[in-house]
Amino acid sequence: MTRELFISHVEATQKAFRRFLVALCCGDAALADDVAQESYIKAYLSCDSFTNPEKFNAWIFKIGYNTFINHKRSERLTVGIEDAKDITAHDNADSSFAYQDLYEALNRIPAKERTSVLLFYMQGYSIKEIAGIQDTTQDAVKQHLSRGRTHLRGYLSNSMHYGR
């Protein structure tokens, strides 16, 4: 894959990918951008071995998920619910405030459940595709989805975004 082709893939996917990462990072836009940059660099370094350009989207989401998990492991992200309120409050306070409840709710559920829910509802991936991205079984994804849904519903029941 040439660099030009790679950049064209980046341009086509980056918006949805970053949107997904912002939600995965519970509103931490700076971390989401770092993870996105790192993921694309990892993808670029191994794009010679990548043979199926149609699956670039799923591939980059898989790299992004793994990069996020590695970040979480290495930095031991312990952003509490109280801290989540302040996330991105400096540069885009309005946007952060609009999704404050959602970020808090997402922050409360485990990363695997969060990823499954986001990939399913935000990106529209099938259970099989999510299992491929998360390197797990379809049954595990179904379980994550079910639990994630229940948890999110509980946490968001009073939110204005959730059609109170």
Place this chain on the structure above:
Amino acid sequence: MEDDKLKSLFENFEPELSSDFQFVNKLQQNLNSVEIIKRHTAEVRARNRKAVAIAAIVGFIVGFLFSLSLPYMSEAVSNWQLTLPRESMLNTFADNFIIIAWLVIGGTSVLAALNSYEISLSLMKRPNISLRLHSR
């Protein structure tokens, strides 16, 4: 019903992101740095490969030349052994000459190979110096 609520919640999710141009521009800069590192790594690997090839050739040539001289040397040692008194300790050396000679040949070849590896690597690392030497 609940599924639809979640779906619409995430479909309408539009967080404020940094500009696309800025993001792609930053990525291009990062990729430039990655390519510089990649190029440097490839150069180092190629240099190492060349140095290993040179070392192997030098080691082989040294070993080959020494082994060519082995029959003459063993003949000379046999002639020399005839002049030695029977109880001399040097007889042991002469009896085991072939083994000792092969050990010496092996050691010398390895040493020559290691030295040529180091020398060729250092010469390839400083192409400017070699150019200056050639031009003098």
